[in-house]
Amino acid sequence: MAPITEVEHLTNPLVTVEQLYSLQDDDRNHAENGQSVRYAQAVLTQAAGILLRLPQDVVATSLVLLQRFWVENLGQGHATADLKIASEASIYLSAKLSFTPVSPRSVCNVYAYLLSTSSSLPFIGCPPPSAATPPGPQSYYVSEGSYEREREKILLCESLILSSIGFDVHVALPHTLALTYVQALGVSSRKLVKRVLEHLNGGLLSPQLLYLTHQPNALAVAAIYLAAKEVGVKLVDGNWWEVFDVEREDLGFLVLAFGSFVGFAAAEKERWENEREKLRELLSGGG
Structure with missing residues (x-):
């Protein structure tokens, strides 16, 4: 494999016009607005990176890899992976490629919290003037059985992301x-x-x-x-x-x-604040 030159190190592979058209077609055929759902997934990924205390360049890399996966997967005519699992896998993969790797257990715990009613995400968790008794930690507890199933899904999706993007994980950031x-x-x-x-x-x-x-x-x-x-x-x-x-x-x-x-x-924030349960269901179970 030829080494990456200095110029190549500062550039990224770009999408083709055909791939963008495929994505637009998928958006039109999506039960929900495809752009809106992908934005919510990106916000979820960003929030997970913050709670995992990952550097911004690692979180940025995960978001770019996630976008490449969306484009490549749809361009090849494949079904889109579970929204939450794809987000988890991209964070796990980008962290693994950095000096700050995270464990699958940490990833699962963070996403369970972010998609619970206790979430700190403003348009996923309970509204500020919620019940007098706020949701407790039990709302985002991950049992050992649930963790093992989630871990297998993350590792499988990680392989799917890598194969979809041709194992090209280089991301040049601006x-x-x-x-x-x-x-x-x-x-x-x-x-x-x-x-x-x-x-x-x-x-x-x-x-x-x-x-x-x-x-x-x-x-x-x-x-x-x-x-x-x-x-x-x-x-x-x-x-x-x-x-x-x-x-x-x-x-x-x-x-x-x-x-x-x-x-x-x-x-988007205003829209999803009025449809919290729908968004949580989309992100938790796919879209």
Whole structure:
């Protein structure tokens, strides 16, 4: 196997037009809105990564691998795996590839909590003004038998993810690139950097699969461009994004995509807060 070159290390395999059409067809045929369900699954994955105390780059890798699995699996005409199990398997796999592996037991415990009525996820757990007696730990207790069954499903889905994506687990993330670009532009605003990272992390949850359609350098430049507009930081004059090999058309698309995510996320939160039980059932038993 040929070693990964420096340029390849900074790039990702991108989806094809045919694969995107297949995903859109699946969304139209889905009993629920496919984009909406995948977003909820991504939020669940992000929350699990936080409770497992995984670094953000590990959680980001798991989300990208999960998206690749969605696209590749549907593109091959295969049925979609259980939503929760696929999320668990992607977190378990990405952590295994990092310096912070987690045990299947920890994964099972965290997901049992997140999908219980005690969940800290605002649109899955009980509403804030719930009953006087909040749900107890028994609502997310995982018995030994349940754990063994769950563990087998996670390991099986991990194999399915790997085979679907051709065992290509390399994921180049734009976060470090963005910080390098900010320094190259001569900007030293912490507020700008914070907003750039917020856009990049939000992009991981975007239903537009930005991490599968654009390379890290384009994602980094778009996040910087939009963040600078929002926080009022003046960047250098001229088409500075061309220095980082980004075309105006890609920049415009990504800026709109990053900018529209907040509205999409707010609408999804409102929708699922009114349908908590349905969402919990979808994520727990597939979709």
